[in-house]
Amino acid sequence: MRYLPLTPNDRQDMLATIGASSIDELFVDVPEEARLDGPIRDLPMHAGEMAVEAHMKKLARNNSAAGDMPFFLGAGAYRHHVPASVDHIIQRGEFLTAYTPYQPEIAQGTLQTLFEFQTQVARLFGVDVANASMYDGSTACWEAIVMARRITKRGKAVLSSGLHPHYVSVAKTMARFTKDQLVSEAPTLDAATDGADLLDQIDDDTSCVVVQYPDILGRVSDMSALAEKAHSHKALLIAVVTEPVALGAIKAPGQMDADIVVGEGQSLGVGLQFGGPYVGLFGCKQKYVRQMPGRLCGETVDAEGKRGFVLTLSTREQHIRREKATSNICTNSGLCALAFTAHMTLLGEKGLRELAMLNHKKAVVAADRLAKINGISLLNESFFNEFTLVLDKDARPIVRKLADQKILAGVSLGRLYPDENDLAHGLVVAVTETTSDEDVETLALALEGELA
Template sequence: MLSTICKPKTKFTFFNHSRFFSGIKTDDLDYSHRYLPQTGKSRREMLKEIGLDNIKDLFSDIPKKVLIDKFDKFDHDKMTEEEVFNTVNNILNKNLDITNFPFFLGGGVYKHNIPSTVDYLTQRGEFLTAYTPYQPEVSQGTLTAIFEFQTQVARITGMQVSNASMYDGSTALGEAVLMACRSTRRKKVIVGGGVHPQYIQVIDSVTKFSKKVECEYMPVDPNGVEIEKLIQSVDKTTACVVVQNPTFFGHIHDLERLAAACHKHKALLVVGFTEALSLGAVKSMGEMGADIAAGDGQSLGIPMSFGGPHLGLFATSKKLMRTMPGRLVGETKDMDGKRAFVLTLGAREQHIRRDKATSNICTSSGICAIAFTIHLASLGETGFKELALLNHNKACKLAEKIVNEIPNIKLINDRFFNEFTLKLPYGYSSEQITKKLLKEGVVAGLPLGKLYKGKLDDHLLVACTETNSEEDMDKYVSVLKKALK
């Protein structure tokens, strides 16, 4: 009996691809027998389309000193399962958890406190494991939650109707452009230079092969002075004007005059946003006359999680409701006359419309939408506004400290919410400065030269939220002053 209990640990053996494909050029293999959909040929075609030579080029942004090209430490034939886990954990332990540092990084993903209520409720089985609510009679809980979500999004954006969510802010804005062209039957789309550059990339991706959309991209606008140019650019051929508020650089605009110019020529105004919390303090899109509001809801209920998953928010007017992408939960009555909820107006390609569908986004970020709803409901209307003002006040305090205590640094924003842009003194690179501050234990912000290659190398985007203490701000100013000497 003792000999049975004391048997050696089970060996953990890796499948050695080099042995299996010995003497075969793997790039030319048909991978279908391995349950992978792409062949070597299709992989090469995709790489060629995006201008890359091989798969490794996809990871070129990762510094070579931290990129694990191959696992030399694994002895495939001799390691036990425990030894494999220990080896992997030793590699993972080299990662630095910068979220514990004073954290001032934004640019579309924001660090906010998430109440424990959110995690507790979203972990319930009826939410976490529920799939698409095609059968309303067994999905009333999920449908009710999504209906509440739609109501919240419509209220904070000042619009009349919202859908059940999109994938993230960038895809929501891309769908808004397509919807505007469908609704107006026009091609010309004017995209402002204050829109998040990655959102612009998505707009370009979803429209560049369409014969029904022609995008005109305004120059990058770090100083927030393009509204007049946008007003002048609208004409009777314009389908929509796309702007962001607050802009990627943090500027806040009153868009009423731009909305009036669009409507004068029967064009639509599309307003994007990356920080949903700003809607607790900044004038809503609906109040300013926007026709479509599209952005990201990550800042409420959703952790940063290395950049995803996120939550796309999409709202519009009743007039445009039937051209809205995604899905919509509506209220009705059942056979007994009781209040009930169903999916409605779902003219998606998987239902009835096929190639004439309003969208090929055929699902929603359901669990993220529920997390958003729980967080916003726990705040309430008063708490939402108070949290927004707390963020704004902290950002103002940090900006004031920086400008007053560090010479030759310029704040380019007249008005902002919780994110602003600094122009560093002549000769300093924001990427170099952020690296210096990281060594001092501070995440300083987003160096804009990384997103605008060859431009704005001396610009730094800084976000300050309720998570930043007075001590965090003091340390930031102290180490930034030291780095700029």
């Protein structure tokens, strides 16, 4: 039964109050070609429960899971082993929520895990403070840019060419409404990052420089010089981490004086899951904490002196005056943050470092093997678990052919940058602890066949 809380007269009264003659007027900003003019075509109006279950199972059998074949996809979403205990923990009644608790007296378990999540992210990023998570890495990146504008009172952000194009796209979409100027270019198939070019672009109008670490091509660089140049112009350095496992092996951005560090936490505790839900990570220096979006859980004591946890800071428009809010889209991903924390806790610092080194070791072996194939060269001089191969022909059709052979060979740069012909030969390959030697050899033999 449908729940219809309003009568037709109620709706007319509401429309009259806001000055609209019909409900359709509320959707005038949606292009007409994107609107439905009736029920979805070819979709049955009703069916029995068993018939629906059978139909959905049939559709599900068309799916291919990441573990069903050699899997080398990455570019911001990574396949890692998630211990079964993570799923067990997040389904406990004390924790099973996707939202931030507002009543600390009945939500101590969730608040404590979020407090520990913040601690883990802050230590991982090498910053003073982290929030209780955000939607995902791309929106966290945009929030960092807006935060830099609030701090510097400037509207020009310089984006590294190595920043994931989806993150750039999100930032450009949002900048339409804030009028921020975003300076960005596509990357080039070069072993060196664009650090020197970024240094030249920083001036007294710059609010921030945004650098991905490792970048979209898998390259790893020292950001210290960028931080120094940005700070000399009173601008901020924002580091973006799409693969947090890498920080078990390489220097944390905060140790290179990054002011704000954001990223995607999917790698730890959260499976690929057809693209979501994911969890945004956000940390910064202590002096900027009141400009940070999202919520902060803090530790305190109750009237009896016992330790407790509360929401300490929540500068969003649902909690304070809208004009004083830092963001209106900073709802935290509580359940995914809990999965991240559970996985990190099970690993511990030593386990994370071992996992990171295992990823790197396997990636080095794979890169060496694939670089020996005629028609392929390895772009990277440095990388963590992801690197770029340069083929002597367009990588896109080869990736599609290998997918038909049940081999997910990687992400073609031509797919990420369809308008950049110079990148069409690039193939980004990710290797994690889940990749076997047999998987690597299967990919190598398939590529040899396509490039012969």
